[in-house]
Amino acid sequence: MSGKLQDRVVIVVGAGSVGPGWGNGKAAAALYARAGAKVLAVDIDPEAAAETAGIIAGEGGTAETFTADVTRTDRVRAMVDACLDRFGRIDVLHNNVGIVAHIPTVELSDAEWDRFHDINLKSMFLTCRAVLPAMERNEFRTDADGRKLGRGAIVNIASIAGIRWLGVPYIAYAVTKGGILPLTRTIAVEYAGRGIRANAILPGLMDTPMVVEPLKETYGGGDLAKMAEARDALCPTGYMGDGWDVGHAAVFLASDDARYITGAELVVDGGFTARAA
Numbered sequence: 001m002s003g004k005l006q007d008r009v010v011i012v013v014g015a016g017s018v019g020p021g022w023g024n025g026k027a028a029a030a031l032y033a034r035a036g037a038k039v040l041a042v043d044i045d046p047e048a049a050a051e052t053a054g055i056i057a058g059e060g061g062t063a064e065t066f067t068a069d070v071t072r073t074d075r076v077r078a079m080v081d082a083c084l085d086r087f088g089r090i091d092v093l094h095n096n097v098g099i100v101a102h103i104p105t106v107e108l109s110d111a112e113w114d115r116f117h118d119i120n121l122k123s124m125f126l127t128c129r130a131v132l133p134a135m136e137r138n139e140f141r142t143d144a145d146g147r148k149l150g151r152g153a154i155v156n157i158a159s160i161a162g163i164r165w166l167g168v169p170y171i172a173y174a175v176t177k178g179g180i181l182p183l184t185r186t187i188a189v190e191y192a193g194r195g196i197r198a199n200a201i202l203p204g205l206m207d208t209p210m211v212v213e214p215l216k217e218t219y220g221g222g223d224l225a226k227m228a229e230a231r232d233a234l235c236p237t238g239y240m241g242d243g244w245d246v247g248h249a250a251v252f253l254a255s256d257d258a259r260y261i262t263g264a265e266l267v268v269d270g271g272f273t274a275r276a277a
């Protein structure tokens with residue numbers, strides 16, 4: 001059976017997970033592979049990338065790993081070269097890397113402000129800039145009826161923290177996540193006529209390992225069960241989303257089903273932002 005992304009080549013940046021279980025990037029990488037894609041699992045932590053690639057291989061999929069700190073231009077260029085060497089092309093770029101911390105505004109140092117910008121925002125600019133020329137070299141695909149399907153797709157993981165106050169003073173997180181939206185929009189319009197789409201996903205409160213250490217004091221006074229309870233209660237659904245919710249949205253946006261969707265900001269938050277504050 002042929003999947004939605006059969007034989008497409010997907011780079012997942014931040015494909016590992018900072019803790020046990022399923023983060024957004026790890027789940028997305030697994031779902032891309034289940035949709036038939038070949039995945040380059042990129043992470044600053046080689047073991048985290050290897051774990052994700054191992055899961056994909058164990059399910060009969062195709063995945064390779066590449067270690068890179070994507071705040072560095074030379075490593076991002078090397079990542080693109082490695083993908084072209086190993087798979088011959090790049091069809092999808094999925095940017096998942098992001099960090100969060102509860103730091104009140106007047107306590108945030110210059111260095112932390114810069115670090116958040118480098119990791120959460122500059123990394124996405126660097127990867128998009130490096131990947132776009134390779135995508136432009138792909139053939140323009142059409143379906144059986146001659147409808148144009150495009151030749152590349154970018155999925156950037158932002159956050160509803162970029163468009164709303166979520167009750168946590170994390171100015172550097174909110175600002176950098178918000179910055180992903182014009183970054184994505186600009187690329188979307190600049191490349192719309194060239195067959196490359198760019199969309200952002202804005203997850204809400206998701207139950208992933210990433211938030212545990214930085215936010216356990218904020219939500220649960222250090223108690224993980226209380227933290228989960230508090231975060232569940234904040235969601236209109238009564239429960240948080242998870243990495244699979246983000247991953248399914250990403251596979252849709254990367255696939256030809258979304259061929260006319262570009263520059264979109266897809267909120268995946270169980271109604272959090274729809275509810276009046």
Ligand SMILES: NC(=O)c1ccc[n+]([C@@H]2O[C@H](COP(=O)([O-])OP(=O)(O)OC[C@H]3O[C@@H](n4cnc5c(N)ncnc54)[C@H](O)[C@@H]3O)[C@@H](O)[C@H]2O)c1
Pocket residue numbers: 013014015016017018019022023024025026042043044045048068069070071096097098099100119123157158159160202203204205206207208209210211243
């Ligand atoms: N969990 C939530 O509630 C939530 C909500 C909104 C948005 N998000 C977004 O989801 C994304 C993270 O999701 P996750 O669950 O996969 O997180 P995660 O932290 O588990 O995984 C991210 C991976 O990125 C890697 N990484 C970090 N810095 C890197 C760098 N400089 N270069 C290369 N790799 C690097 C880490 O090693 C890690 O394996 C972030 O962009 C975050 O802002 C999460």
